[in-house]
Amino acid sequence: MNLEAARAALRDARRVAVLTGAGVSAESGIPTFRDAQTGHWARFRPEDLASPDAYRQDPDTVWEWYAGRYRDVLRAEPNGAHYLLAQLEGLKGNGFLLATQNVDGLHARAGSQRLVELHGNLLSARDEITGEVFALPDPDVLETPPVSPNGHRMRPNIVWFGEFLPEDALATASEAFASADVALVVGTSGVVYPAAGLALETLRQGGVVIEINPEETELTPLLSFSVRDVASRGLAALLGQAAS
The missing domain is CATH 3.30.1600.10 (SIR2/SIRT2 'Small Domain')
Known part of the structure; x- marks a missing residue:
């Protein structure tokens, strides 16, 4: 699959599921958990x-x-990736779900509503x-x-080390990825399970999985297509827009 085919798949998809990780928030200046230990x-x-x-x-x-x-x-303020995902939700409506491993609340501040926070929220x-x-x-x-x-x-x-993800949030995400025509995996290393396994549910059901990450991940060899860029520019490329 090339970029044009990935764009077409996303454009034509009726059901889209997205998983985001620390790479999305990095563009807003939020360090990862370990990077914040200074x-x-x-x-x-x-x-x-x-x-x-x-x-x-x-x-x-x-x-x-x-x-x-x-x-x-x-x-911190939401960045272009947060706003593009909120825009994508507007295009797909009820066929969209965003599951995030981030705890900063920036997706909601950017306007995302069909959202589950797998690891909790720092604002509460x-x-x-x-x-x-x-x-x-x-x-x-x-x-x-x-x-x-x-x-x-x-x-x-x-959600702390040694604790389980919220059952309702994980079940909602699993259902969305299993039924997705296209899944996006954005700014996440793909090593933290069970979240990292969500994309595999899409693949098992015959869906397309597109990764956006500047680096290869453990999931890369398994996925349909990868955009090697930061989240904001990668999403802009997929949506056929100029990066902001």
Whole structure:
């Protein structure tokens, strides 16, 4: 498959499923989880900041880390890739679903609505007793650990190491990829499962899978076509538009 054939497949598809990863947010200046571990945080292992055990042992330190990331994502702005995916949703309507591994909320801010966040969202927190999710207050008034309207301590609304993805979100994504005519895999390394396996569901059902990534990934040899570029320019190329 060449670029023209990939464009035609996407244009003609009635059902489109998209998986996005850190490469999409990188263009908005948001570092990956490990890249964000600089300065004071460089001495911590990922498991020291993002696991149930770490939180049980030191919720104050975990919340200090997540409060900093929360401030960072609020300062960031959606980029061209976020807006192009929202535009693609408008074209495909109910036949579209975007599943993201990102936790920064930028897809929603760009206008995406048919969206599932597989790894949670930094802009919210979860009541430890009831499981209810609440938006975090402005960073200037955020006190950590935050307390829910129910009076209970809240934890970051993030899927940590050793935790399962939300069942409803994963089921919705799996159904969309299994029924997709075309799936896009944008800015993700393809090594974190079960999200990385979603594209394989499309292939098993005879669909086309197009990857957008500046580097080859473990999924590349299995897929229908790859665009070797960053997310914004790759999506613009697929949609036949000039990159913004």
